[in-house]
Amino acid sequence: MDKLSLLQDKMEQEGLGRIRRNEPMAKHTTIRIGGPAELLIEPKDTGSLKKVIELVNESGIKWRAIGRGSNLLVKDTGIDGIVIKLSKGMDHMVLNGNELRVGGGYSLIKLVTLISKKGLSGFEFAGGIPGSVGGAVFMNAGAHGSDIATILKKALILFEDGTLKWLTNKEMVFSYRTSILQKKPGIVVEAVFQLKEGDRDKIVGEMQKYKEYRSETQPWTEPCCGSVFRNPLPEHAGHLIERSGLKGYRVGGAKISEKHANFIVNVENASAKDVITIIDFVKETIKNKYGVDMHTEVEIVES
Structure with missing residues (x-):
């Protein structure tokens, strides 16, 4: 039995989540493009994700993690090794006063809408931004003069060696559309955001305004992968x-x-x-x- 099949058997025996072989990545990217992943797994929870990384590292097979595929272009030849997709099971949310703790697989659009309706301010800028919370933290998603760095308190990161560690906002080393995770790869398992109470109608109105602006000016009704190029500031x-x-x-x-x-x-x-x-x-x-x-x-x- 080859290494990939052996790894698949181990993950299936452990019941770590949904597993598919030769899965077309066109099904998992918003631009609907991409050759097959040799093996794709959607871990059912954080414990399963940690076990997946442990087994993958033992096997020596290379891997990468994805969220909702809104910022990815997968080549036609596909992806060798394992693709770990954060989705159901990694989309939990707990709100404690003004502090929000949310799983990396949670939909950013869904989260922004829900939080705004609760009269909590901080996420308005993200109205209409696709993708997952994990992806947004990873790349410090932003718009309209604000970004994830302005509201993130800390993030739970699963690093390549299987270590789980909370990183503070400062330790995330955020800058324009980047974080420490571009240099020290890891998976955003959870994120904690510090929000503020405000006028619900005003917050929802601002979020909706940004959402409508995005809908009017960007082609999200068509398969696309979001902004292709970084803005070469001060130019756009x-x-x-x-x-x-x-x-x-x-x-x-x-x-x-x-x-x-x-x-x-x-x-x-x-x-x-x-x-x-x-x-x-x-x-x-x-x-x-x-x-x-x-x-x-x-x-x-x-x-």
């Missing part, structure tokens, strides 16, 4: 791409959105190769026109 990626006349630029089944130039949409069974070709063309065009280096915000996952 979308403005540079639009000024270059690239809105609607198409390769195969993928094209730059007519709605927002920093989005690439899957309009007709696009491949990852189509999207990457567009990304490379945008980088070259912007460099030649403006002398600006463009860096991707979307994570391109190698096999």
